[in-house]
Amino acid sequence: MLLNPRDDLEFVRTLRNRPKEVLRIIPTLPVILLRTARTLTMEIEIRTSKRTELIDITEEAQSMLERGTGVLVAYCTHTTAGIYVNENEAGLKEDILALLDKLVPPRSYNHDKVDHNADSHLKAVLIGNSAIIPVENGRLRLGTWQRLFFCELDGPRQRKVHFTLLHQ
Numbered sequence: 001m002l003l004n005p006r007d008d009l010e011f012v013r014t015l016r017n018r019p020k021e022v023l024r025i026i027p028t029l030p031v032i033l034l035r036t037a038r039t040l041t042m043e044i045e046i047r048t049s050k051r052t053e054l055i056d057i058t059e060e061a062q063s064m065l066e067r068g069t070g071v072l073v074a075y076c077t078h079t080t081a082g083i084y085v086n087e088n089e090a091g092l093k094e095d096i097l098a099l100l101d102k103l104v105p106p107r108s109y110n111h112d113k114v115d116h117n118a119d120s121h122l123k124a125v126l127i128g129n130s131a132i133i134p135v136e137n138g139r140l141r142l143g144t145w146q147r148l149f150f151c152e153l154d155g156p157r158q159r160k161v162h163f164t165l166l167h168q
């Protein structure tokens, strides 16, 4: 057993000092069974406040790790949002959003006939909806400047990110 069991309260406690956008961590019900298979799952809820917004969720991902070695999969369960790994620098975050605007300029897209958010879907395709991060000795094996981001592309909304930890 490489992870210590945590109850719901402990998960919530880990959020005490987290950014207010991240509302809560939801341990999924089969956690105990999955632990025996050396898998742990978790969801976080995120409340975004803008139409497009980049939110650093590295600490939330780290909160489900204690020790052990494996991989963590972060998966975005939405079609107008994404997940990526890069630097948390204010100018770069603006550059990324500006690049997406340039690649998907305002115009009439086919999907706009359905719900007027084709640009959000197209940007989400460019960002991608998952990231796989190595875990070593209970720590995300990120590079010095790497952080895990949730990318809101059609906010403000209530969002979820699902994590799966596979470990030795």
Ligand code: ZN
Pocket (backbone or CB within 6 Å): 111, 114, 115, 116, 117, 118, 121
């Ligand atoms: Zn749509």
